[in-house]
Amino acid sequence: MAEKVTIYDISKKLNISAATVSRALNNNPKISQKTRELVLKTAAKMNYKQNRLAQALKSGRTNNVGVIVPFINRSFFSSVIRGIEEELSPHGYHVIICQSHEDVDNEIKQIDTLLNTQVDGIFMSVAKTTQDTSHIQKALAENTPLVFFDRKKDVPGLSSVIIDDFKGGYLATQHLIKQGCKKIAHFSGDLSVEIYKNRHQGYLKALKDHGITPLSRFSLQVNSKLESGISAVKELWEFEEKPDAIFSASDYAALGAIQELRKIGIKIPKEVCVVGFSNEPFTKYMELPITSVDQTPFEMGKIAAQVFLEQIESQILTAEKKVVLAPELYIRDSSNRNL
Amino acid sequence: MAEKVTIYDISKKLNISAATVSRALNNNPKISQKTRELVLKTAAKMNYKQNRLAQALKSGRTNNVGVIVPFINRSFFSSVIRGIEEELSPHGYHVIICQSHEDVDNEIKQIDTLLNTQVDGIFMSVAKTTQDTSHIQKALAENTPLVFFDRKKDVPGLSSVIIDDFKGGYLATQHLIKQGCKKIAHFSGDLSVEIYKNRHQGYLKALKDHGITPLSRFSLQVNSKLESGISAVKELWEFEEKPDAIFSASDYAALGAIQELRKIGIKIPKEVCVVGFSNEPFTKYMELPITSVDQTPFEMGKIAAQVFLEQIESQILTAEKKVVLAPELYIRDSSNRNL
DNA sequence: TTGTAGGCGTTATCAT
DNA sequence: ATGATAACGCCTACAA
Helix, strand or coil, X not given: CCCCCCHHHHHHHHCCCHHXXXXXXXXXXXXXXXXXXXXXXXXXXXXXXXXXXXXXXXXXXXXEXXXXXXXXXXXXXXXXXXXXXXXXXXXXXXXXXXECCCCHHHHHHHHHHHHHCCCCXXXXXXXXXCCCCHHHHHHHHCCCCEEEECCCCCCCCCEEXXXXXXXXXHHHHHHHHHCCCCCEEEEECCCCCHHHHHHHHHHHHHHHHCCCCCCHHHEEECCCCHHHHHHHHHHHCCCCCCCCEEEECCHHHHHHHHHHHHHCCCCCCCCCEEEEEECCHHHHHCCCCCEEEECCHHHHHHHHHHHHHHHHHHCCCCCCCEEEECCEEXXXXXXXXXX | CCCCCCHHHHHHHHCCCHHHHHHHHCCCCCCXXXXXXXXXXXXXXXXXXXXXXXXXXXXXXXXXXXXXXXXXXXXXXXXXXXXXXXXXXXXXXXXXXXXXXXXHHHHHHHHHHHHHCCCCEEEECCCXXXXXXXXXXXXXXXXXXXXXXXXXXXXXXXXXXXXXXXXXXXXXXXXXXXXXXXXXXXXXXXXXXXXXXXHHHHHHHHHHHCCCCCCHHHEEECCXXXXXXXXXHHHHCCCCCCCCEEEECXXXXXXXXXXXXXXXXXXXXXXXXXXXXXXXXXXXHCCCCCEEEEXXXXXXXXXXXXXXXXXXXXXXXXXXXXXXXXXXXXXXXXXXXXX
């Protein structure tokens, strides 16, 4: 059982003061080369390790950051977290993960405990239902930098890294138009959520730019579930005029749509093209791989981390920086008629 | 900018000593009911928050635990982490995540920095190449409980939560035999890794128990990649005598196998049955859903956390507990001939 | 029941 | 260049 060795142990052994030891350890210029080397050598020999807790108490900096996501085991979020971890770890930070379970109350608690444990920064993707931002402003009030990713709120002084969802919606729809589709349906998420609204707007704009008048009946609200895509297709196919393409804001709903379409004997992509959103891992593994819009989660995490580091280093914790990443369309068989 | 309020601020305001305040806050019995209530009320009014850092420095307990996994964005690992987080969070713990990138050197560093930041416990799934365990024993030496999950090492005094990989291999193979398969091939992982060795043993035992003599040519070592499954099938199909089933220790290799089999016109499951391992999300989404062995990662995380909590509460940090969970076979179309 | 004092390990300020 | 001392905020013997 290794007894903890402190700077006092070193100072005693060397008959110098603890302050000197501390200086040697911290590259303080006010110390002779000789003493420094001696201290460093004996510290190593005694297997001395700085006590990060004492350091943190003294300095107020813990070298920990917190990440709050709805659920950590969603492919998108875990990839963002990986990006954050890999960018921050070389700088000596540890990443604490928290889940909101898509619930504002949890979000509030998580922010509270994170601030209480004195994290040096917080990264978060807000819950879908979050409206009020007072809990988020607490971070600002305590001078803890907070960076949003993907799902943000507009809070003055806070930075965000998101993708251009409008562009994602535009790209997907434009691609479908290029495949010759003219009657393009859209499965949107909850339109009160910014990202879904933007995807929808992008869809509408692409139609408009190509002289296609959107049919309001063709915009259906679904949740991110396979079943939701199935029932949406059923609903659409009740009418005489059927779509020749579906752009779904969710890969799961897109998959459900594909299953249902095949079930009723419709050829994909010949009769109907389908495009999803998020580039979930499964989309590329299907026998009929699904075209999807990639949100570059890994990049997003890395960049969010960089924004944080810049703020820390520049000391300007309230430097509101808005990064918008370009989404990437992965064209696969479900919408590719040029095979 | 909220100034931090300490127990001294409260003590001054109330004209009592900081010690009394501390006692009131900590439910110390040696204090009058009246004082306690007064303190509690003013603390709340002044918006007092305990400084966890000071507390940690004093007590040596941080209420942080570390989790080391190869990669955090693998479905299996992120689900285990979710289990750990959800079990520990109600007990006031925060979860720090670290990645080893399947590299022992990183593992060593991660353990070092985790111990250095004084985590109260460590959870880990070792890298595939890890042989030497001296870095792991450090945790033991510093009295920090360490719990393995899924990929363990046998270190006296350390606990582990794993699934019964032998049984998983047995179940999968037995299922294939029940489907009428007699020439069952196995795609194994690196057999020097315990979990893969056990799955292989389970496969062999099931064959033996049903009077089938294993063909050594039918055991191929693959890595967990789609391409690996493709080439394994190519290799198998070069011979005159073809298998009528494949049990793959990896879902990805199973998927590759399926793709290749279909390509050469083989009907699944009629001519060849395929079973994978891990129950990756994509397996159930395929047009031909893939039978797979589920490792119950979420449960695994929760139980690992419980093992940790027991050790902490019982003060017996070296209570070597070995939990073995039962794997679950999810039978799907890729191996189900009774449709 | 309450107060005093010391210490957890470090760093920063002020002397020397 | 080095040493003494205080302080970060809390907890806990020990004393009163």
